[in-house]
Amino acid sequence: MGERLPENYSLHHLNYRRRSFTTKLQKALRCQSGLIVPCHDVNHRLLHWRIRPLDAPSNWLCKTLTDIAVEQKNIERLQAAFNVTDELGTIAEELRSPERAQEALRYHSYLFEQLEIVTMPVAEARSFFSEVA
Numbered sequence: 001m002g003e004r005l006p007e008n009y010s011l012h013h014l015n016y017r018r019r020s021f022t023t024k025l026q027k028a029l030r031c032q033s034g035l036i037v038p039c040h041d042v043n044h045r046l047l048h049w050r051i052r053p054l055d056a057p058s059n060w061l062c063k064t065l066t067d068i069a070v071e072q073k074n075i076e077r078l079q080a081a082f083n084v085t086d087e088l089g090t091i092a093e094e095l096r097s098p099e100r101a102q103e104a105l106r107y108h109s110y111l112f113e114q115l116e117i118v119t120m121p122v123a124e125a126r127s128f129f130s131e132v133a
């Protein structure tokens with residue numbers, strides 16, 4: 001990717017863990033730039049501590065998410081990730097199949113919860129660790 005991140009930042013794949021994404025469709029989704037966001041190391045640690053990874057989405061959801069993400073190609077990563085999440089929420093409401101709607105809503109919450117931690121002030125993220133200590 002070759003982009004410079006601020007000090008103490010790393011990139012987080014909103015679609016994790018890597019080992020769950022095995023098919024071509026799943027891999028295509030995982031590498032979309034709008035679904036890989038810069039995250040402060042403290043927030044990043046908090047995210048992986050708090051959020052349990054979901055299984056990779058089923059084929060139709062992979063395709064849907066990839067299509068949305070491709071549209072966000074030239075948009076800044078974090079904004080793109082919020083756009084994809086919003087759009088998924090809208091799509092979920094319009095789905096006729098209850099199973100698909102449920103999967104889409106579940107993934108929508110999953111993305112949104114991650115973005116909440118990614119965008120949390122670093123001091124707030126840090127406070128979760130000092131409470132534990």
Ligand SMILES: [Zn+2]
Pocket residue numbers: 011012013016044048
């Ligand atoms: Zn990560």
